[in-house]
Amino acid sequence: MIWHLIAAVFAGLGAAGIGLILRLASGKRLPRWIIPAFGGLGMLGYQIYTEYTWFEHKQQQLPESAEVVSVEKGQMFWRPWTFAFPMTTAFTVVDHDNLAVSRGDDGRLVEFILYRFEKEYVDQVSHQAYLMNCATREMLPLEGESRTPLTEQMRRVEAESPLYRVLCTEG
Known part of the structure; x- marks a missing residue:
């Protein structure tokens, strides 16, 4: 700073x-x-x-195995130029080196960590472990070191989403 x-x-x-x-x-x-x-x-x-240039700078600091799966742009009233040209305020990353792929009864299961970078006064980075069932497109967070599934927070991911394509496209 x-x-x-x-x-x-x-x-x-x-x-x-x-x-x-x-x-x-x-x-x-x-x-x-x-x-x-x-x-x-x-x-x-x-x-x-x-x-x-914050987003491009942060992307250059990521390892080669990291892939951006979502980008959020925003406007702020104290920065009036952002209404004409929205700036990147946050993005989400999946690291291919931290994927744990297994085969379940329903098909391919992928355990991964989702990293979220937010542009604030001091940059914020948060991470959360998840489990994705590629056959049903269901994703649920895993809690703690024991990786306990939080089934009440399960959500369905769209087949067109970049996160689903990164995790469930084999090859």
Whole structure:
């Protein structure tokens, strides 16, 4: 977080320097407020850039075996540009190296961990173990070290969903 603050300050200083050069190049015909205005726009531009590249940055930090299965985009009223260009606020990942595939009476069963990354003041990462029955498309969370199934939270997954395709497509 401190590095983003330092980078924003330097972006503001650089943009203010451009404003100063423009003012001097115009023979001081441009108003004096152009310098702090450029500085503010530089810091705002850096902040917008880091917010919109957060998803790509986090994806680069994931291992090769991780695959993104859902992405959430959102708008915020204090960031009015997000209404025209929604920004990624969260995404969900499945790691192929942590899949436990077995054959049950109903067919293929996949035990996996679903990781959820959320963009907040400090990035949040949560994980939950699940069991997917590929034949019935039923998914239920597993609790604790004993991996006890929570049958009351079972839900059906759509056949077109990326999560189902990643887990249940053999090959």
